[in-house]
Amino acid sequence: MENCIFCEIIHKKVEAYIIYENEHVCCFLDKSPINIGHILIVPKTHSPEFRDVDEKSLNEVINTAQKMARVLENLFPTDGITVLQENGIFKDVEHYHMHVIPRYKDDGFYLVEPENAEKPTDFMELKIKMQAYLHKEVI
Template identity: 40%
Template sequence: MSDCVFCSIVAEDSPAYRLYEDEHSLAFLDIEPATRGHALVVPKAHYETVTDMPNALAGAVFQTVHRVAGALESVYRLDGFNVLQANGVAAGQEVFHAHVHVIPRYRDDTVDLGWSGKPADETIQQEVAATVRDELASRS
């Protein structure tokens, strides 16, 4: 897509600190990192969200996430890491090319992922579980 910054990075028309690439995906450093080593993994083909991608491509992208996360663990003394993916404006997606954040975590970082959970309602949990199971079964 001509106006997509991530497509431009994939095409090497825009600069990026590239970390890894294969036939299906590209990993590069985020230009506004939450922490040292914060990386993005994108499919090379343009898909707006992760659920728009074919299953095989989603799998390939997450294999790259696994690879990059492992490399970050090996070279830095991480206390953990987050893998974050946002679909849509309500979820905080700002660049509408599917991408996955790999965010190294350190005990003294100031990253706040910003939600606080509340105890679940058992009736709602049962309803949601049944509805989603039925949908998943219909896709088999």
Template identity: 40%
Template sequence: MECLGCRIANGIEPNLNIVFENELITCVLDIAPFNEGHTLILPKKHYWDVDEMDPETAHAVMDASQKMSALLKGLYKPDGVRICADGGKFNDLKHYHMHVVPRYEGDGFTWSEPLHPDGAENRLSETGAKIRKALGEQ
């Protein structure tokens, strides 16, 4: 297997800290955690982006995110939990993975403002209409 994400998800990589798995997904501790308990959820089958996943795998990922979020809240008492995934060129692993990160006030993990804002907030009605139209065409 060439894909690092596939090797992690299928338990082939050495020194993994797998915390949960089933036939579709694997949850493993991030090797560079933002906070203790930072977990990655990876499908065992190779996918690049969320929109490529079959519904059964997508549900397994979301179910695992709920399970891990509740578990991490109980264990570490964070102020909140961030659940996120990057796609396309921002997917540094080249294999779909979802982060579940316990968050604490003042931990420095921020959602920043865009470097080059394009005024999207002024086009919400048009954007909504465009998306609703596209959804109706599917």
């Protein structure tokens, strides 16, 4: 894809600290890490959104995320690992990618959950709508 920094990294047109790659994914250190060791996992096929990624690449992304988490847990005294990906206006590069971030108790990185006042009946309505959509889509 033209003007995609991740595609340029994959094709070695831009320098990056590549940790691992295979025919489906490329993993490299994030240039603006949450914590040292923060890794990005990028499918080699350009897909702007999660919903667009082909099944093989998506499987490789999640399996590689698990492998990278093991690497981080063995190299750093982590308190945990955060695996994260964002879509739409919340992502910073128009190429699907997954973050694997070594975490520490007081590292200051938080996802804050908003207070929701959902009623149990709202959940039932939502469940019915979602199941109807899934049935229509024939998973």
